[in-house]
Amino acid sequence: xxxxxxxxxxxxxxxxxxxxxxxxxxxxxxxxxxxxxxxxxxxxxxxxxxxxxxxxxxxxxxxxxxxxxxxxxxxxxxxxxxxxxxxxxxxxxxxxxxxxxxxxxxxxxxxxxxxxxxxxxxxxxxxx
Amino acid sequence: xxxxxxxxxxxxxxxxxxxxxxxxxxxxxxxxxxxxxxxxxxxxxxxxxxxxxxxxxxxxxxxxxxxxxxxxxxxxxxxxxxxxxxxxxxxxxxxxxxxxxxxxxxxxxxxxxxxxxxxxxxxxxxxxxxxxxxxxxxxxxxxxxxxxxxxxxxxxxxxxxxxxxxxxxxxxxxxxxxxxxxxxxxxxxxxxxxxxxxxxxxxxxxxxxxxxxxxxxxxxxxxxxxxxxxxxxxxxxxxxxxxxxxxxxxxxxxxxxxxxxxxxxxxxxxxxxxxxxxxxxxxxxxxxxxxxxxxxxxxxxxxxxxxxxxxxxxxxxxxxxxxxxxxxxxxxxxxxxxxxxxxxxxxxxxxxxxxxxxxxxxxxxxxxxxxxxxxxxxxxxxxxxxxxxxxxxxxxxxxxxxxxxxxxxxxxxxxxxxxxxxxxxxxxxxxxxxxxxxxxxxxxxxxxxxxxxxxxxxxxxxxxxxxxxxxxxxxxxxxxxxxxxxxxxxxxxxxxxxxxxxxxxxxxxxxxxxxxxxxxxxxxxxxxxxxxxxxxxxxxxxxxxxxxxxxxxxxxxxxxxxxxxxxxxxxxxxxxxxxxxxxxxxxxxxxxxxxxxxxxxxxxxxxxxxxxxxxxxxxxxxxxxxxxxxxxxxxxxxxxxxxxxxxxxxxxxxxxxxxxxxxxxxxxxxxxxxxxxxxxxxxxxxxxxxxxxxxxxxxxxxxxxxxxxxxxxxxxx
Numbered sequence: 001x002x003x004x005x006x007x008x009x010x011x012x013x014x015x016x017x018x019x020x021x022x023x024x025x026x027x028x029x030x031x032x033x034x035x036x037x038x039x040x041x042x043x044x045x046x047x048x049x050x051x052x053x054x055x056x057x058x059x060x061x062x063x064x065x066x067x068x069x070x071x072x073x074x075x076x077x078x079x080x081x082x083x084x085x086x087x088x089x090x091x092x093x094x095x096x097x098x099x100x101x102x103x104x105x106x107x108x109x110x111x112x113x114x115x116x117x118x119x120x121x122x123x124x125x126x127x128x
Numbered sequence: 129x130x131x132x133x134x135x136x137x138x139x140x141x142x143x144x145x146x147x148x149x150x151x152x153x154x155x156x157x158x159x160x161x162x163x164x165x166x167x168x169x170x171x172x173x174x175x176x177x178x179x180x181x182x183x184x185x186x187x188x189x190x191x192x193x194x195x196x197x198x199x200x201x202x203x204x205x206x207x208x209x210x211x212x213x214x215x216x217x218x219x220x221x222x223x224x225x226x227x228x229x230x231x232x233x234x235x236x237x238x239x240x241x242x243x244x245x246x247x248x249x250x251x252x253x254x255x256x257x258x259x260x261x262x263x264x265x266x267x268x269x270x271x272x273x274x275x276x277x278x279x280x281x282x283x284x285x286x287x288x289x290x291x292x293x294x295x296x297x298x299x300x301x302x303x304x305x306x307x308x309x310x311x312x313x314x315x316x317x318x319x320x321x322x323x324x325x326x327x328x329x330x331x332x333x334x335x336x337x338x339x340x341x342x343x344x345x346x347x348x349x350x351x352x353x354x355x356x357x358x359x360x361x362x363x364x365x366x367x368x369x370x371x372x373x374x375x376x377x378x379x380x381x382x383x384x385x386x387x388x389x390x391x392x393x394x395x396x397x398x399x400x401x402x403x404x405x406x407x408x409x410x411x412x413x414x415x416x417x418x419x420x421x422x423x424x425x426x427x428x429x430x431x432x433x434x435x436x437x438x439x440x441x442x443x444x445x446x447x448x449x450x451x452x453x454x455x456x457x458x459x460x461x462x463x464x465x466x467x468x469x470x471x472x473x474x475x476x477x478x479x480x481x482x483x484x485x486x487x488x489x490x491x492x493x494x495x496x497x498x499x500x501x502x503x504x505x506x507x508x509x510x511x512x513x514x515x516x517x518x519x520x521x522x523x524x525x526x527x528x529x530x531x532x533x534x535x536x537x538x539x540x541x542x543x544x545x546x547x548x549x550x551x552x553x554x555x556x557x558x559x560x561x562x563x564x565x566x567x568x569x570x571x572x573x574x575x576x577x578x579x580x581x582x583x584x585x586x587x588x589x590x591x592x593x594x595x596x597x598x599x600x601x602x603x604x605x606x607x608x609x610x611x612x613x614x615x616x617x618x619x620x621x622x623x624x625x626x627x628x629x630x631x632x633x634x635x636x637x638x639x640x641x642x643x644x645x646x647x648x649x650x651x652x653x654x655x656x657x658x659x660x661x662x663x664x665x666x667x668x669x670x671x672x673x674x675x676x677x678x679x680x681x682x683x684x685x686x687x688x689x690x691x692x693x694x695x696x697x698x699x700x701x702x703x704x705x706x707x708x709x710x711x712x713x714x715x716x717x718x719x720x721x722x723x724x725x726x727x728x729x730x731x732x733x734x735x736x737x738x739x740x741x742x743x744x745x746x747x748x749x750x751x752x753x754x755x756x757x758x759x760x761x762x763x764x765x766x767x768x769x770x771x772x773x774x775x776x777x778x779x780x781x782x783x784x785x786x787x788x789x790x791x792x793x794x795x796x797x798x799x800x801x802x803x804x805x806x807x808x809x810x811x812x813x814x815x816x817x818x819x820x821x822x823x824x825x826x827x828x829x830x831x832x833x834x835x836x837x838x839x840x841x842x843x844x845x
Contacts, residue, residue, distance in 0.1 A: 062646060067404040068212045068650060070251060084440040087538035088545075088647055094250045094408075097651040099532050099537070102322075104646060 036078035036114030042077065042091070049117070050078040051112035060107045070094045071108055076119060141258065153318055154203045156227060159243030160252050160260055161209030162525075162652040164271035167207045168243050170664050171301045172311070173773050175415075181666055182233075186223050188566070196315040196478050205237065211251075212364065213258040217569060221370075224362070227262055228355065230376065238253070239317035240266040246283050246298070247276040247653065249419055251520045253411035255330060260360070263354020265320040267313045270298040275653065280422040291593045293324040294723060302658060322354050328410035333395050334402050336658050337364060337388045341381075348378050351465040356497045364388060430525075430653040430785065437529055447533050451552060454517045458510045458556040459587065473502035475711060486549055491693060492676070498653065500685030503742055504678040507559050512666050514560040518567075519665035520541075521549075523657035527567070528649050535647055541629050542636030544573040544647060551577065551628065554584035554619075558801045562808055578631050578808060579818055583628040585621045585793060591767070592792045593620055595747050600773035601783035615652065616789075624793045627825065673804070680803035688712070688741050712737045726791065726830045727784050728836075736797070743797045776829035783843065784836040787830050794826035 039054060053075045056063050057108045061088045070093050071077075080090040080097055113119070159165035169177075180189045190206035207226060208219035215221040222231075229236025242259045244252045259266060276283060289296045295313050299306035329335065341363065342356035351359055363369070363377075363385050364514040374382070392399050438443055477494045484490045527549075535545030546568045554561030561581045566573040585593075597613045604612045636642075692712040697705060707713050708730075716734030723733055731753045739746040747767060754773045760794030774780050796802070796819045805815040837843060 008346065031778070040676055042545050063402070064214070064400050065216065065646065067401055068214060068254070070408060072401075072405045072408050081438055082436075083532055083536060084438075084443055087539075088532060088649075090438075090532065090651055096248050096251050099517070099528070099535075099647065099649045101647045104648070 011119055027037075036090055036117070038112040040112055041106045042079075042110050043089070043102040045079045045110060045112060047079050047081045049112055050076065051110045054109045054111045056109070058106040060065075062104050062107060066070040066104070069098060077108075077110065080103060083093070151235075152201050152203045153238045154205065155194075155239045155241050155314065155317065156237040157204060157241045157243065158223065158227070158255070159209060159269075160211055160245060160248075160255055161244050162650060163209070163245035163248070163252060165206070165209060165243040167301045167658055167661055168241075168269055168271065168299065169204065170660055171299075171307060173204055175667075177668075179672055182222055182634070187218050193504060194314070195310070198315055200315065201359060202314065204241070205234065208257060208519070210790070212255060213372075215362075216573060217422065219569070227259075227264070228359065237264065238458075239267070239312060239314075239320070241267055241269060243269045243271060245272045246270050247272040247279065247281060247283075249276075249283065250411050250415040251412055254407055256292070257407045257410055258358075259491075260294065260323040261326050261358045261469070262320050263322045263352060263358070265317045265322055267297040267310070267317060268292070268294055269310060270296055271300075273298050274300055274303075275655070276582070279428055279769070282420045284418045284420075288414070291414055291418065295320065301660075302656075303539045314463065322439045325755065326357065330402055330406050331397060334392065334397055336400055336755050337392060337399075339386060341384065344384055345377075348381055361403060364392070365403060369625045372472040381817055402569040420524050427434075428653065433654050434529070434651075437526070443533060447530060448498070450521070450530070451549075452551070454514070454521075455552060455555065457513045457517055458553060458560065462509040462513050462556070466506050469502070469506050469509070469719045473506075473729065488693075488696075492689065495693070496686045496689035497682075499682050499689065500682040502587075503685055504681045504801065507557065507673065510557050511560045512670055514556075514564065516662060517668045518549065518564055519662045520657050522567070523655075523661055524684055525654045526784065528651050531647075531649060532651065539647075541633040543576060543632055544568055544570055545649070547573060547577040550581055551584055554581040557586050557588070558584065559673070559804050562801065562804050563673065564810065570646065572636075572642050575809070575814065576635045576640055578805060579635060579814070579821075580628040580632045582796060582798065582822065583624050583631065583794065584817070585624040586743075586798075589620075589792055591744040592745045593617055595750070595771060595774075596765050596785040596789050598767065598781040599774040600723055600780065616786075620789055623790065626792055631821075631825070672807070681800045684803075685741055690737050704754070707734060707738075707749070725834075726827065727787055727834045728791075729779060739797055741799050743792060745795075783834065783842050786837070788832045790833055791826045791830045794822060794829055796822035 024063045027044060030038050030044070032038045037051070045051070053071050053073050054070060055073060056066055063119060075093060078092040080092050082089045083099075086102075088099045090097055091105075092098075157165060157169055159168075169192065172194045176194075177192040182189050183369050187208060192204045194204050195201045205226065207223040210220055210223050213224045215224050215225070223539075223563060225231045226234055227237065227240070241257055242256060244256060245318070256268070261590075270285065273283065283298055287296060295316075297306055297310040297313050299310050301307070332337065338360045341360035345351040345356045345359055346353055350832075358834070368375075371384075389399075437446055477498055480490060480494050480498070484493070500743065514833060518527070521530065528547075530548065531545030533545070534548040538547050540546050547565070550561045550564040550568075552561075553564055559579045561584070562578050565574050565577045565581070568577060593616075599618050601613045606612055606615060636670060690711075692707060692710045694710060697709055701709075708717075713734050716732075716737045717730040718738070719733050720728075720730045723729075723736070728736075731750070734753060735746045735749040738749045747770070750775075751770050754770055754777075763810060792808065802815045802819065806812060806820055809815070
């Protein structure tokens with residue numbers, strides 16, 4: 001049975017390598033503002049990145065579905081991982097983990113926080 | 129034309145499925161996927177459940193009976209797991225229509241049992257806000273409180289009860305905690321007041337439109353005041369109405385609706401987005417008030433497991449290990465009980481042959497009924513074991529990870545990550561494979577997976593391959609380590625896979641075209657599987673197979689027995705002549721002109737016709753024609769001598785043997801599969817289409833191979 005996948009794995013790995021290079025170039029175009037936040041599509045965020053939903057594309061097919069899954073403006077999202085073949089991706093949103101394809105993630109425009117950003121300052125007193 | 133519900137007292141006592149004098153109260157079980165809803169349903173109903181389909185769609189309908197502590201009973205309907213009641217998928221359409229009382233086959237439920245995952249409260253509350261809006265008496269079942277506590281999330285249940293205005297009962301089924309309290313609360317549902325009015329305000333202009341429309345619905349259709357708000361919001365959110373909805377409302381309402389939508393558009397209000405945002409804002413508020421969580425989310429066990437299981441290298445090693453285990457289970461281990469069943473069936477046949485005078489009745493009993501029942505139950509071990517494995521994978525949470533890992537590969541042919549396991553299972557047998565497609569929620573992807581699953585070489589093809597290879601493929605070494613027979617066998621498997629992926633790609637491009645399936649999949653936290661859920665799934669699937677597919681398989685087996693036994697030849701006719709002159713034999717000869725271009729003659733034709741019950745019948749049928757044993761002989765016995773007879777027959781050549789094998793790789797020679805596809809797709813369209821396209825594919829491919837082979841001069845021996 002592993003035979004069946006060798007046929008599609010090898011080209012997939014090569015493609016991923018090329019796609020990786022292309023993405024590095026694409027990432028270079030996003031520039032952080034003076035607060036260190038960067039506006040970019042969710043699909044280009046990397047594992048460990050986090051930020052807030054800025055907007056959803058206005059007329060894409062999955063707009064309402066994404067909204068209903070919780071991608072409303074202002075929602076905090078953390079990218080958990082990319083699948084080993086580069087797609088789909090898993091994000092943490094509203095306390096649960098959701099996988100979606102990068103194609104759909106493109107519709108979500110994010111405001112990525114700088115890595116040392118504190119998401120909930122002052123909210124720590126009532127824990128445990 | 130009013131189809132909206134009347135007050136609950138005068139609701140029709142329809143379709144609750146129990147013809148008692150007084151109708152039992154009907155409650156609907158609603159909840160997110162992965163929230164423990166199935167576990168709660170099983171714990172409430174035990175074995176008193178019934179699984180079927182909603183008419184005309186492939187959505188599964190699960191009903192059960194619940195005994196209440198006071199001695200009464202209630203009917204329970206388990207709605208599909210949902211994230212939202214916005215009618216997007218068929219599941220959501222059905223759930224919404226059932227809950228609003230718009231279905232003719234089910235009365236509007238008298239109350240709702242809403243299952244909520246405490247460890248995932250905010251996301252679950254989004255559905256809760258929609259459930260409460262329905263204005264039906266509701267009890268909330270809070271599951272996974274132990275998981276929530278482990279991650280430091282403390283849910284203040286009394287505060288939540290006060291905020292939502294409905295009773296809340298925490299339940300831990302695995303520890304048998306809270307079930308009695310829950311049953312008591314369900315018993316009181318008949319007197320529980322409906323939840324208070326919704327608590328998530330919309331922008332003023334939108335709010336006015338909702339109020340106007342709901343008042344109009346109350347006036348025009350007599351919609352219950354508690355329900356009219358939900359109907360109004362639903363109508364305003366819908367981009368376009370489904371035809372059955374158009375017919376549900378009066379022209380005045382529809383005109384008003386169109387005007388409202390236009391007004392909202394001019395005001396620049398995106399109504400749907402406003403509703404969703406208002407609901408999530410409410411869920412966030414409630415969550416902040418009643419859940420105390422640690423400041424920094426600690427790394428959970430799930431995170432730690434995922435770091436290994438989703439690793440770029442180890443992830444695939446584990447994945448292939450798990451898949452090898454699943455495959456091993458159904459391919460090899462299922463053989464053991466299958467052999468027991470096989471020998472049991474032949475022992476029974478032998479018993480009857482020795483103790484009953486020969487004649488038509490004996491023949492019908494032995495070769496019609498018992499053989500048919502035998503065929504049906506032979507599939508049971510594979511179905512039970514596959515669903516054991518699948519429900520184990522689903523229940524632990526690994527299934528979502530497997531789909532995540534395979535999605536990219538499957539998306540190349542337009543399929544979904546979840547199509548992988550059904551296709552893999554089809555190597556053992558397409559029947560459990562096709563039954564496993566129910567986990568794919570995208571309808572088109574599911575259909576495509578069903579349509580191509582029978583192209584994967586199943587174990588019933590092995591006898592055909594073995595016979596043809598043993599007779600015609602010389603046992604020669606290739607490149608030192610490989611042998612020609614082994615390579616031929618592998619080539620057949622590859623041909624099947626290539627055909628399956630090629631056809632999947634083609635179907636997604638043409639017939640079942642559509643946007644690539646959306647892949648939104650929750651990665652649930654891992655948890656220990658529940659033995660009860662696993663067992664119930666196995667029993668449920670086995671029962672469904674026996675009732676729905678088993679009956680078809682049995683009756684068709686009897687018909688085919690009749691066709692190959694009648695008209696009777698005078699006693700003493702050799703079995704070969706008897707078969708040749710039977711209806712099946714005549715059919716085989718009649719189709720000779722059709723199969724002659726493939727190089728096949730009437731003898732292969734007869735075997736093709738009779739092996740339509742199951743592919744391995746090809747071997748015993750050829751055996752009968754070549755007068756090797758009779759139809760009671762085992763496949764192995766026949767193969768041993770038949771291969772020499774075939775080899776000696778000048779009609780056959782290695783090329784022809786390859787052609788027979790290719791035909792069997794691609795053709796739909798399995799009635800049981802047809803029966804299962806009929807059940808799973810809820811109609812005859814797709815099974816008939818499947819027979820058509822696979823036969824065409826097999827014919828064309830075999831034709832090309834035969835003629836190219838002949839032209840190249842490979843037709844010799």
